[in-house]
Amino acid sequence: MLRIAIQKSGRLYEDSVQLLKECGIDLRNVKDRLRTEADNFPLEVFFLRDDDIPQYVEDGVADIGIVGENVLFEKNKQAEVVEKLGFGKCRLSVAVPRGQQYEGVTSLQGKRIATSYPFLVNTFLAKNNVQAEIHEISGSVEIAPGIGLADVVADLVSSGSTLFMNGLKEVETILQSQSVLIKNNQLSAAQQQLLDKLLFRIRAVKKAKRTKYVLLNAPNDKLKEIISLLPGMKSPTVLPLAEQGWSSVHSVLSEDTFWDIIEQLKAAGAQGILVVPIEKMII
Ligand code: ATP
Numbered sequence: 001m002l003r004i005a006i007q008k009s010g011r012l013y014e015d016s017v018q019l020l021k022e023c024g025i026d027l028r029n030v031k032d033r034l035r036t037e038a039d040n041f042p043l044e045v046f047f048l049r050d051d052d053i054p055q056y057v058e059d060g061v062a063d064i065g066i067v068g069e070n071v072l073f074e075k076n077k078q079a080e081v082v083e084k085l086g087f088g089k090c091r092l093s094v095a096v097p098r099g100q101q102y103e104g105v106t107s108l109q110g111k112r113i114a115t116s117y118p119f120l121v122n123t124f125l126a127k128n129n130v131q132a133e134i135h136e137i138s139g140s141v142e143i144a145p146g147i148g149l150a151d152v153v154a155d156l157v158s159s160g161s162t163l164f165m166n167g168l169k170e171v172e173t174i175l176q177s178q179s180v181l182i183k184n185n186q187l188s189a190a191q192q193q194l195l196d197k198l199l200f201r202i203r204a205v206k207k208a209k210r211t212k213y214v215l216l217n218a219p220n221d222k223l224k225e226i227i228s229l230l231p232g233m234k235s236p237t238v239l240p241l242a243e244q245g246w247s248s249v250h251s252v253l254s255e256d257t258f259w260d261i262i263e264q265l266k267a268a269g270a271q272g273i274l275v276v277p278i279e280k281m282i283i
């Protein structure tokens with residue numbers, strides 16, 4: 001049995017449970033539970049505060065865990081990152097009151113910085129040879145300058161709207177973060193085998209998310225050009241249509257090149273282009 005620690009409630013909860021689900025792992029009674037077992041995979045799930053997850057994985061109380069890099073690096077625990085998961089994206093940034101002049105990191109010299117990330121902020125300051133006073137607070141960091149608790153803040157930002165609403169502007173990025181799968185350093189061979197099995201599924205799900213299945217109709221005299229635009233897993237599938245002189249072409253496209261290629265396909269004479277999401281992709 002493999003034990004995984006995920007956030008009990010909060011920003012990572014939904015995506016973590018959803019990822020397991022997309023990997024074909026059914027969890028029963030997740031509501032208000034502290035632990036549960038999967039029905040169809042030897043996996044036990046612990047629901048914890050995200051701050052505690054690195055410690056639990058280091059200690060081997062959980063074998064693996066899902067946590068933000070921001071928390072993992074702040075806690076500075078011995079746990080290995082196995083896979084970036086692509087959700088929970090945010091950055092740890094320094095923000096100053098909008099009216100305040102800012103001319104680079106030296107402007108932080110002697111300031112009082114409110115943050116929930118003292119280790120990461122200290123490391124950042126030391127690297128930049130800046131001395132400042134850190135005030136550790138565990139939440140609502142963005143109001144600290146407004147109530148006179150600090151001059152500036154270092155906090156997590158995704159859209160920036162919270163900072164904006166509190167009259168702050170972002171001036172430095174300390175860390176870009178997303179959620180990651182971490183593992184204990186001393187997994188048994190059996191546990192590693194289960195992790196590999198889970199990882200295989202996670203990678204198939206991630207790959208599918210970045211890829212679309214594309215079907216289109218092409219006049220046969222344009223087929224060569226159209227096929228040359230399509231990568232496909234090996235090469236595109238081409239099937240004759242009932243109508244003479246036309247073919248149906250099927251292929252997969254990655255998200256990065258998707259719109260460019262669709263435009264080129266249209267220009268080359270493709271018609272009736274259908275784009276379908278892919279659930280899993282194994283290559
Ligand atoms: P817990 O009760 O588990 O300690 P929390 O209040 O510390 O929860 P959440 O606010 O739920 O944490 O955030 C969990 C994680 O989501 C963060 O550590 C970070 O990795 C990620 N995240 C993504 N965007 C943001 C954001 N804009 N603000 C805060 N966290 C974010």
Ligand code: MG
Binds near residue numbers: 049050051
């Ligand atoms: Mg937390």
